[in-house]
Amino acid sequence: xxxxxxxxxxxxxxxxxxxxxxxxxxxxxxxxxxxxxxxxxxxxxxxxxxxxxxxxxxxxxxxxxxxxxxxxxxxxxxxxxxxxxxxxxxxxxxxxxxxxxxxxxxxxxxxxxxxxxxxxxxxxxxxxxxxxxxxxxxxxxxxxxxxxxxxxxxxxxxxxxxxxxxxxxxxxxxxxxxxxxxxxxxxxxxxxxxxxxxxxxxxxxxxxxxxxxxxxxxxxxxxxxxxxxxxxxxxxxxxxxxxxxxxxxxxxxxxxxxxxxxxxxxxxxxxxxxxxxxxxxxxxxxxxxxxxx
Numbered sequence: 001x002x003x004x005x006x007x008x009x010x011x012x013x014x015x016x017x018x019x020x021x022x023x024x025x026x027x028x029x030x031x032x033x034x035x036x037x038x039x040x041x042x043x044x045x046x047x048x049x050x051x052x053x054x055x056x057x058x059x060x061x062x063x064x065x066x067x068x069x070x071x072x073x074x075x076x077x078x079x080x081x082x083x084x085x086x087x088x089x090x091x092x093x094x095x096x097x098x099x100x101x102x103x104x105x106x107x108x109x110x111x112x113x114x115x116x117x118x119x120x121x122x123x124x125x126x127x128x129x130x131x132x133x134x135x136x137x138x139x140x141x142x143x144x145x146x147x148x149x150x151x152x153x154x155x156x157x158x159x160x161x162x163x164x165x166x167x168x169x170x171x172x173x174x175x176x177x178x179x180x181x182x183x184x185x186x187x188x189x190x191x192x193x194x195x196x197x198x199x200x201x202x203x204x205x206x207x208x209x210x211x212x213x214x215x216x217x218x219x220x221x222x223x224x225x226x227x228x229x230x231x232x233x234x235x236x237x238x239x240x241x242x243x244x245x246x247x248x249x250x251x252x253x254x255x256x257x258x259x260x261x262x263x264x265x266x267x268x269x270x271x272x273x274x275x276x277x278x279x280x281x282x283x284x285x286x287x288x289x290x291x292x293x
Contacts, residue, residue: 107224121194
């Protein structure tokens with residue numbers, strides 16, 4: 001008899017069980033509140049897409065152009081020359097101790113940022129028809145990216161403004177550090193209004209024709225080429241136009257002078273409210289974009 005038969009039986013050793021590789025996180029799709037602002041959190045997860053959409057808008061805007069980003073300088077510069085040639089001679093507007101061309105340019109630079117951002121954001125959803133109907137992504141990225149592309153133009157115009165300020169020999173104090181705050185509030189106002197108009201333009205195509213007229217009218221309703229004191233105050237319409245105090249604050253931060261802080265605080269509240277309302281309305285109606293666009 002062999003020794004194998006005398007040995008007690010042993011249990012077979014099972015091979016070790018390897019742990020299953022971790023898969024992608026589970027995505028649960030459920031109903032969201034109709035008026036929820038949850039799109040901002042989702043938009044943050046798609047921030048790279050937001051950047052590339054903004055960069056795409058910049059490249060498309062200046063594709064096959066001779067001057068390229070030079071148009072960002074020409075737009076406020078030509079407006080400045082037009083207003084200086086007409087208003088300074090015929091309207092008799094006062095700019096205090098600040099040279100009138102510099103005074104006007106300091107108002108047109110923030111206004112141009114607002115006008116460009118609002119116009120681009122308001123028309124962005126209709127211009128992205130094929131993208132919206134074929135691919136899923138946070139729809140808020142479309143108007144946000146269109147408004148963000150205007151920041152590139154503003155950066156180029158800001159360099160021109162700095163050169164003009166230096167050419168006039170205007171001293172710049174530490175108050176200039178507040179200029180980015182005012183520009184951020186201007187951009188917040190533009191994004192809120194542009195997002196609201198972009199959603200409304202899908203259902204009501206009349207907005208596509210009304211927006212340029214409203215933007216042109218807003219140029220004269222905002223003290224970008226005149227001082228508020230030239231019209232005996234400004235409180236009558238300043239509360240309804242948040243850009244009134246923001247443009248004044250930007251000009252004062254660059255050229256020096258008192259900043260109207262109570263009006264700036266009210267304008268900041270209006271800008272934040274407009275941004276929230278624009279996002280809420282956009283989220284309310286975006287589910288029907290693919291059906292009616």
